[in-house]
């Protein structure tokens with residue numbers, strides 16, 4: 038049992054507050070316990086995020102808690118057994134820590150890169166990132182590279198903020214809501230309730246999506262679009278808006294670099310850079326005086342035209358270049374690409390533009406901008422957008438999301454009422470930092486890294502490459518292959534380590550990610566790589582540590598298994614240093630507080646990290662004078678850790694100061710956890726109204742954010758319509774820039790994709806697929822009732838989904854001579870799977886799709902070996918490759934966005950054909966996974982309440 042864990046009391050009924058973790062939304066919940074056993078879970082009505090709303094997943098947490106798939110003891114692979122066989126001996130935590138301390142200690146004092154830590158959809162990246170940095174390994178990332186890094190990078194490098202945790206649509210005041218490519222689970226309950234209210238208020242909701250499920254099902258208009266073509270639609274919308282003058286000229290002049298002059302001389306090395314004065318200030322052209330002026334010294338700025346500076350330099354305003362860029366992006370052009378009729382593209386653009394410009398309104402909220410101008414009000418633009426993974430998970434996603442960000446910007450909707458609004462700690466400077474290591478010598482034995490393992494490069498010189506321009510990280514993040522890979526490339530770690538490219542590693546620690554199944558591309562081959570050996574008989578990845586709550590497919594491949602607790606059994610922070618639950622009105626963070634003791638010998642991963650960091654004597658975890666342990670445990674660490682000594686800034690923002698009297702910043706408070714517990718496990722700070730809008734340029738807000746450590750400088754965050762940062766990478770690739778240079782094999786690639794203005798290109802995999810042979814796009818999406826693979830063991834949620842189908846338009850069945858419900862083969866150029874089909878009108882005809890992670894390997898998650906999940910359920914990942922065909926530019930390259938490394942999940946092309954008469958089981962099949970020591974017997978939990986006494990009494 039963990040220190041401070043609650044002790045169950047017989048005969049007592051209690052209600053305890055904590056935070057849900059059945060998906061990543063972090064709703065407040067109330068857990069009712071009787072006799073120390075969970076009886077039901079409700080939404081917490083006093084929680085600002087969900088206000089009492091709970092979804093099917095949240096209320097089914099009870100079945101997760103008592104799941105027979107729980108891991109309960111540390112396990113070591115049996116000597117002589119093979120990875121994948123799931124043959125384990127039970128060991129104690131002392132033994133597990135000894136093994137890790139010795140192995141990691143040896144690596145740390147020789148070559149820290151030999152240790153890699155990659156984590157899934159956890160909510161503790163501030164801690165895991167700190168652990169990696171203190172260890173001294175750059176080989177760290179969480180799941181973002183295979184989730185939605187394009188969304189983050191595309192927006193952060195354009196407007197200084199992004200969606201979900203860091204910003205969102207202001208549906209309170211919007212009249213039109215346009216959603217592109219969004220699954221149900223991103224900002225789930227809050228977004229659902231906001232959309233419901235928006236619709237009740239008479240708002241109009243348009244959904245652009247190849248599939249009409251989830252949010253799209255209640256849209257007033259569903260616009261089916263071919264996957265991976267959103268960039269073309271967005272550029273065509275900008276074409277119409279600019280052509281019709283439906284854009285916010287004043288906003289662009291004041292708050293973006295649209296009016297800043299770009300050097301236009303192909304012969305010069307600074308071609309495409311902004312023209313600046315001797316002080317480095319960007320220059321603009323005053324259209325009235327017809328002379329050059331410094332940015333923001335005149336409002337009569339030309340947004341287009343060609344000009345010549347006094348020294349003969351030809352220049353054009355950035356917006357003029359955007360006008361040129363979108364001139365050929367007509368609705369007719371986009372119709373060919375997207376499958377949306379040109380008249381509909383035009384109609385939608387006009388509706389968006391007219392609502393934003395002609396239905397503008399004002400709120401009487403005074404504020405002062407960064408140039409000292411006082412404003413009596415803020416202007417509202419009642420068009421709100423939301424977008425997520427559907428735009429992001431393509432190898433053209435970054436430029437698509439740049440186009441999306443520019444669309445929001447030219448409409449003048451950034452941090453304005455009715456439009457897009459930021460959430461603290463965003464907006465942040467472009468790029469936001471922090472700095473990352475950028476040379477091989479930055480990795481040294483027994484030494485923390487000199488920068489964070491993940492950050493945001495501002496120029497080619499920030500890349501983490503060697504003198505030959507080759508990657509230093511195992512996932513090749515921040516290299517010329519994927520320079521702006523802000524979240525790393527977890528999807529390539531196993532393949533790269535297996536191949537020894539750029540080098541082999543010794544130990545891979547995977548936390549909460551099912552890399553042998555639904556969290557990996559090319560699943561069948563990756564499972565073989567995990568099992569592949571060197572000539573000397575060692576595995577190619579010599580030591581594999583898996584920390585998880587459940588017996589996932591990945592556990593079978595572990596050498597060492599560390600059993601994590603459930604979310605109801607641990608302390609946790611949803612921190613301002615990570616991804617908090619801030620609202621538009623101000624920052625907010627929250628915590629989990631254990632409502633139950635740990636099951637068996639399970640231990641929170643947070644405790645594991647604090648213990649290891651203390652044993653390995655990481656500087657941040659020991660006292661400098663005598664190297665003694667600094668933090669008793671994780672709760673103690675959370676209270677006392679500060680980002681810099683004496684900074685007063687730590688993981689939790691609420692109830693700081695000696696007696697909890699301070700907010701956001703203050704000395705450690707020994708009673709901080711208790712104060713969170715008394716306050717619904719949540720802290721919320723309301724900004725004065727004058728600081729709630731226009732935050733990129735609201736000096737009051739910028740001063741406040743600087744004071745509390747959210748931004749490193751108080752300067753205005755000017756929107757990058759034109760990205761000088763991207764242009765620097767292009768100039769380097771063209772050999773026009775001093776400093777770091779890409780390897781010759783990558784020059785053409787970098788020069789093409791680092792365009793300073795957004796453009797549409799076909800996804801990289803599609804480009805090299807024979808689309809006549811593979812005519813269909815194939816997509817996966819998460820169902821509303823399950824989050825990744827976490828819920829496949831959940832007895833209640835399995836009643837909703839126990840297997841999945843391949844959904845398709847009925848026309849495909851007619852062409853292929855098969856019927857609704859038939860078994861079919863789905864084949865890509867990488868592999869094939871056998872599954873059942875289901876006809877649906879709610880999908881555009883060129884797309885097939887399925888729910889993700891319902892299909893399971895036989896026996897995994899402690900399901901029966903013949904459970905529907907493994908006999909009828911299937912996994913599309915077998916068809917998706919983690920790498921592009923090796924001939925591309927003569928290099929082996931990740932199947933990812935060339936700018937950010939975002940995994941191209943949604944780029945795969947397939948064909949579908951009828952299965953044979955005896956082919957009526959999912960394929961591929963794998964040897965059934967065994968139950969591991971410490972798991973309870975395989976049985977249904979539907980009799981939970983009836984059999985409760987027995988189950989709990991048995992300790993099962």
Ligand code: SF4
Pocket residue numbers: 057058059060061062063064087090091092093094095096225226
């Ligand atoms: S939306 Fe997510 S966090 Fe909220 S109740 Fe449902 S599962 Fe829990």
